[in-house]
Amino acid sequence: MIWDKKYETGNSQVDSEHKEIFRLVQQVCDEGAGEAVNSTINFLTGYTLSHFKHEERLMEESNYPAVSVHKKQHEDFVKEVLALKERVANETDPFKNNADIKKVIVNWLTDHVLGSDKLMANHYANTRPV
Numbered sequence: 001m002i003w004d005k006k007y008e009t010g011n012s013q014v015d016s017e018h019k020e021i022f023r024l025v026q027q028v029c030d031e032g033a034g035e036a037v038n039s040t041i042n043f044l045t046g047y048t049l050s051h052f053k054h055e056e057r058l059m060e061e062s063n064y065p066a067v068s069v070h071k072k073q074h075e076d077f078v079k080e081v082l083a084l085k086e087r088v089a090n091e092t093d094p095f096k097n098n099a100d101i102k103k104v105i106v107n108w109l110t111d112h113v114l115g116s117d118k119l120m121a122n123h124y125a126n127t128r129p130v
């Protein structure tokens with residue numbers, strides 16, 4: 001996953017966390033199968049969980065109206081990542097793993113960042129106290 005300006009939400013901390021997540025997902029894709037990819041997925045899972053917590057804090061601080069929908073999207077993604085982790089651990093074919101990673105992680109992340117995360121960051125920027 002290559003970072004692009006179009007993914008910027010305007011919140012610099014959120015953006016730098018997204019960049020790190022993109023970098024980790026790319027690393028997962030490059031590793032494909034084996035021991036290394038399992039540990040990268042574990043690290044990605046932990047990093048993503050703390051990123052989601054950070055976003056959820058921003059939404060609560062700014063009384064974001066769509067907080068429960070956004071939180072649900074995060075929960076669903078965590079479930080997908082955990083399911084993917086299982087499949088990757090049991091699948092030795094890097095091509096199959098790559099197809100799954102692209103389908104689940106890459107598509108979700110790009111859609112979520114371009115849609116929900118941008119809306120959330122705009123709301124936060126417009127409502128936080130000066």
Ligand SMILES: [Fe+2]
Pocket residue numbers: 055070074112116117
């Ligand atoms: Fe989010």
Ligand SMILES: [Fe+2]
Pocket residue numbers: 018051055113117
């Ligand atoms: Fe995010």
